[in-house]
Amino acid sequence: MEQLLSRRQYTKILAAATGSEVGQLSRPLQEKYQVSIVRPAQKTLTMLQFREPVKASLFYLGEALCSECIVEVAGFKGAAVMMGDDFVKVTAAAVIDAAYNGMLPECEALDKAIRQLEKEQLAARGKLNAALRRSKVDFNTMGE
Amino acid sequence: MAYVAVKGGEAAIEQSLKLLDEVYQSNGRLEVQTILTDMPLLTDKVMSEAGMYAPEYAALALKQSKGSVEEAVFLLRAYRSTLKRDYYSLPADCKDMRIMRRISAAFKDIPGEQILGASFDYAHRLLDFSLSEEKGKQAAVTAAQETAADIYCGRVDELLQADGILKQPEKDDTQPYDITTHVLTFPAPRSARLQTMARSEAGFLEGVAYSAMRGYGAVHPTVSELRSGYVDIMIPYPLEAGEAICIGAVNVTEVEALWPVHEETKEEFDKIRLSGGYGCVIGNNETKAIAMSIADASLNTTGNTPSQDEEFVLTHGDCLEMQGFISHLKLPHYVTFQSKLDRVRE
Structure with a gap:
């Protein structure tokens, strides 16, 4: 069995997905297991901490509107925090997180589906990236 | 009063x-x-x-x-103000940005190349009347057939650091000052300065920077690098210490500006070294980000101009505070004005 995606990896892919995509990924889990809501989806703020290069010091750029949710699936807790206010998406992401925490039998298929979603995300950005690369500039200075 | x-x-x-x-x-x-x-x-x-x-x-x-x-x-x-702030992100760094635009006014050739991206910089400023008739126009980029990978690249200052021209700063992990929960005092920590300027009204900050370059200050830097794009934001995982999760990506603009400063050392009477100013703002706000880097640079110099006065720059640029204070003048001031009239009549 291929090594499962790390938490950093799958949360990044899920955060970049639409609500319906994340909902679709969690549907098999929601249909099979009883999902208990530990902390209902709610809005919250995350302070964005950045490091600047001039003095290599830290500062706060501002806050981001986020949603958070904690659930329990088959005795395993799962949590999700995501930018935006999509409660359905953040709840579905918490269900997926619980599945990873519990290494539930659906995990392998889930992991494959999330990897596929990442490929689709990269492909969707591919055309824009190509267009951006076409704006690569090479200025000539006078006399060259 | x-x-x-x-x-x-x-x-x-x-x-x-x-x-x-x-x-x-x-x-x-x-x-x-x-x-x-x-x-x-x-x-x-x-x-x-x-x-x-x-x-x-x-x-x-x-x-x-x-x-x-x-x-x-x-x-x-x-x-x-109605929301709780439950999370603080792990330090994000614009060197890990997914690039949408990246230019340097200092070097023609930089590793990772200069990507103009979407910009008005070289546009003819002519009104396009065809837009009045526009209905559901498709973006031109959708016509592109080829695809390419995301663009990531290191900063230009890393080149200068590698050459020994620019000193590599030591990592400073001091917890940032938070101007949303603490009253700003002076001299302000660097973190407070950057947070304040990142939230400043763009026009104010641009005015400060413009004045600094026109003679009411001592800096006229070169934009070493301007980059904009998306930076992933990670926070500690709420259920397990030591783990982190990604909550999404924010669109930011970052500018690093350089200018030569003269200093006296034991070895040299007038040694010239490069110094940096930093700007970083939410979204695509290039002029503001450049202005922030100039204001940051200017505040590192000494003098009597407004752009060198930390209290002036940091306390007069907040959109809400300045507009609020100015706007309050149109609300009823009948009693205070009557007292002024009384004094005039005396």
């Missing part, structure tokens, strides 16, 4: 609020999503000055405020 409250006027105030919809009538066709997609630079400005990354809410605030940026910033700040 004491203020005297006024009372009454409820019916007139209620009618005045109703008139906002009457006088500034909407044809009902402007959807929040349209503002978000068609006016991204405007929503970015609102988010930047509100200090809150929430594109949909910034667009909603603009719709509600009939296009007034200061009202939209007020709405976002007010809404933000």
